[in-house]
Amino acid sequence: MNFKPFEKRVCLATPTMHGEELKYMTEAYATNWMSTVGANIDEVERVAAEKSEMKYAVALSACTAALHLCAKLAGEKLYGKPVIGHGALEGRQVFCSDMTFDATLNPVVYEGGIPVFIDTEADSWNMDPIALEKAFELYPDVKLVVCAELYGFPGRIDLIKQICEKHGALLIEDAAEAMGATLNGKQCGSFGDYSAISYNGNKIITGSAGGCLLTNDIEVANKVRKWSTQARENAPWYQHEEVGYNYRMSNVVAGIIRGQYPHLEEHIAQKKAIYERYRDGLKDLPLHMNPIIEGAEPNYWLSAVIIDKDYMCKQVRDDFKALYIPEKGKTCPTEILETLASFNAEGRPIWKPMHMQPMYRMHEAIGREGTLRCHTNAYIAGGVTDVGSDIFERGCCLPSDNKMTEEDQAKVIEIIKSCFN
Numbered sequence: 001m002n003f004k005p006f007e008k009r010v011c012l013a014t015p016t017m018h019g020e021e022l023k024y025m026t027e028a029y030a031t032n033w034m035s036t037v038g039a040n041i042d043e044v045e046r047v048a049a050e051k052s053e054m055k056y057a058v059a060l061s062a063c064t065a066a067l068h069l070c071a072k073l074a075g076e077k078l079y080g081k082p083v084i085g086h087g088a089l090e091g092r093q094v095f096c097s098d099m100t101f102d103a104t105l106n107p108v109v110y111e112g113g114i115p116v117f118i119d120t121e122a123d124s125w126n127m128d129p130i131a132l133e134k135a136f137e138l139y140p141d142v143k144l145v146v147c148a149e150l151y152g153f154p155g156r157i158d159l160i161k162q163i164c165e166k167h168g169a170l171l172i173e174d175a176a177e178a179m180g181a182t183l184n185g186k187q188c189g190s191f192g193d194y195s196a197i198s199y200n201g202n203k204i205i206t207g208s209a210g211g212c213l214l215t216n217d218i219e220v221a222n223k224v225r226k227w228s229t230q231a232r233e234n235a236p237w238y239q240h241e242e243v244g245y246n247y248r249m250s251n252v253v254a255g256i257i258r259g260q261y262p263h264l265e266e267h268i269a270q271k272k273a274i275y276e277r278y279r280d281g282l283k284d285l286p287l288h289m290n291p292i293i294e295g296a297e298p299n300y301w302l303s304a305v306i307i308d309k310d311y312m313c314k315q316v317r318d319d320f321k322a323l324y325i326p327e328k329g330k331t332c333p334t335e336i337l338e339t340l341a342s343f344n345a346e347g348r349p350i351w352k353p354m355h356m357q358p359m360y361r362m363h364e365a366i367g368r369e370g371t372l373r374c375h376t377n378a379y380i381a382g383g384v385t386d387v388g389s390d391i392f393e394r395g396c397c398l399p400s401d402n403k404m405t406e407e408d409q410a411k412v413i414e415i416i417k418s419c420f421n
Contacts, residue, residue, distance in 0.1 A: 003411060010345040010408050011401040013202040013302060016267065021259030028251045036229070038251030040258050045212070047261045051180070052189040052197065054214040056221035059249035059257075060228055063176045063198035063211030068107035069224050069247065070172045070194035070213060071146075075111050078143050078170065084243070087112030093142050095135050097127045097174070098353045098365060099388035100148040104174045105354060108146060116142070117355045117365040120388035124293045126155020128387065129163055134370035136167045143169045149178035149188050150351070151397070152204065152271070152301030153290045157191045158183055170194070176211070179204050180268050181299040189214050199257050204267050204299050207257035210249050270402035271300035274409065278303050278398060281413035285420060286311040304350060306395040307331060311420070315393070319358060331419035333396035339419055340399070345412055350395035353388035 024040050033039065041059050048057035060066045075088025082088050090112035096105040098117035105115045118135055121128035127147045136142065147160050157173065164171040173192025175181075181188045189195045195214040199207035213224050226232070231244025275298075279289050286308035292298060315324040315332035322334040337347045355365035367385055399412055 003414075005342070006344040006408065006411070008344075010399045010404055010412065012346045012348055012397060013400050014403065015201055015206045015208070016263070016402055018259065018263055020262065021256040024255030024258045025252055026255075028255050033251045036248035036250060038254065040251045040254035041249055044249070044254045044257045044261070047258070048197065048212045049214065051187070051261070051264065052175075052195070052212075052214050053187045054190055054195070055216045056218060057212040057214050058221050058224045058228065059254060060211050060213060060224075060247045061249055061253075062209055062247075063174075063196050063200065064103045064107065065228070065245070065247040066196035066211040066213040067103065067146075067172065067174060068110050068245070069227055070192075070196055071107040071111045071113065071144075072227070073194050073220060073223070074144050074170045074172060075113070081242070082112075089113030089144070092144070093139055095132060095139075095142055095145045095169075096354065097146065097148040098355055099125065099150065099351050099391060100174070100354065101176075101351055102354065102357065103176070104148040105146060108144075113144070115354065115360065115363055117353070117360070117363060118145075119365065119367040119386065120353070120391060121155060122291075122387050122391075124155035124291055125150050125153065125391060126157070127160055128368055129156050129159040130368040131366055131370075132160060132163050134368060135366040136163070136169075137370060138366065140167070143167075144172070145169055146172045146174065147192075148174035148176070149181065151290055151304060152178050152181050152299035153292060154178060154181050154183040154188055154296045154298065156183075156293065157188070158186075161191050172196075175214075176200070177203070177301050178299060180264050182297045183293075184295040194220070199253075199260075204271065204301050205257065205260035205264050207249075207253040207260065210253050210257060267402055268299045271303075271400065272298075274400055274402065274404065275300045275303045277406065277409050278305075278413065281410065282416060285417065300400075302397045302400045304395055304397045305416075306350075306391055307333070309394065312394055329420060333394065336416060336419050337396055339415055340412065343411075343415055345399050345415065347399060348397045350392045350397065352392050353386075356389060356392070 045057045088111045094113040096115040099120045119131045170193045173195040175189035176198035178188035199210040228247035233239040287305045313327040313330040
């Protein structure tokens with residue numbers, strides 16, 4: 001290639017500020033509302049509920065906090081209040097998305113639950129409804145499903161919800177990456193019995209941190225507000241009857257989010273343009289972009305690719321390192337990511353499936369054949385298809401920052417093309 005590395009790093013995804021954020025933060029400072037109450041929090045909760053098409057939103061310190069309280073809510077609804085020292089899901093199996101960030105299912109473990117991983121659907125890169133049905137055949141007593149939406153591209157969350165209802169199970173929807181995305185006109189975050197969205201620093205809009213729990217039940221919203229403020233009782237002194245958490249959102253952080261919300265659709269349009277430029281620029285290469293299923297309108301948060309099997313060079317990974325053998329006309333995610341990095345551009349691997357993670361390798365993982373899979377990095381017992389591991393093996397996320405110029409992206413596309421030469 002006859003061009004130089006980028007002078008300014010081309011990032012995967014960074015915050016994009018507009019000015020209103022500083023206005024609302026300054027108001028919090030000037031009025032001395034610097035804690036976990038204030039006008040910014042009230043407005044974030046109002047707008048978050050409206051945008052998500054839910055009745056109530058509770059602003060919390062992180063999406064992980066929201067998911068934790070979702071798990072606690074579900075556990076207590078299903079099994080009653082636990083004794084002190086035990087989680088609400090203590091010893092109970094929970095069906096969880098396999099290919100996701102571990103924050104999706106860590107809250108299940110916080111509450112003593114045992115994750116059982118559901119394989120990924122090739123057509124959507126999200127939880128496979130067929131594999132979920134098989135899981136219920138194997139474990140009919142399971143009453144909770146935790147489903148994440150990957151990279152802002154909805155899967156068949158509508159079918160997941162129907163399957164849960166059929167089996168009398170509750171659904172926690174992790175819409176951390178999918179705020180503003182829709183399926184059949186319905187907002188991601190509005191399918192779950194309990195749902196969570198994220199304002200982490202790299203999300204479609206950000207507060208540097210923060211998240212919201214979404215619900216249509218005022219009693220649930222009030223319970224979450226109580227739990228998130230150390231479960232203090234309505235008494236003239238500090239009185240506590242159950243375990244609580246310090247999970248409320250700061251009014252300063254809420255000021256950033258408040259200033260970001262008017263730009264949600266603008267950010268989605270920018271991310272969509274990035275996706276479409278990659279799609280058009282890479283169309284002659286043996287790879288495919290994130291799939292878009294019928295009826296879905298993604299938020300296009302991260303653009304990703306998967307390399308056709310016949311064009312993968314030899315690649316091997318252990319838990320910390322990756323090696324590959326360069327081969328003309330072929331490439332692999334490791335080569336693409338290393339080449340991008342050499343030009344000062346940032347990509348990253350697809351989420352490593354949970355059943356491949358060291359801490360979860362002894363947990364059950366279920367594919368659509370209904371056969372439990374072997375828990376090792378590479379070997380799959382009995383030839384059972386492992387879609388999530390295959391996507392991880394052949395896929396990577398591309399620079400998707402909405403401040404990346406068209407010229408920058410054109411250069412990234414040429415860098416990717418060079419990996420096949």
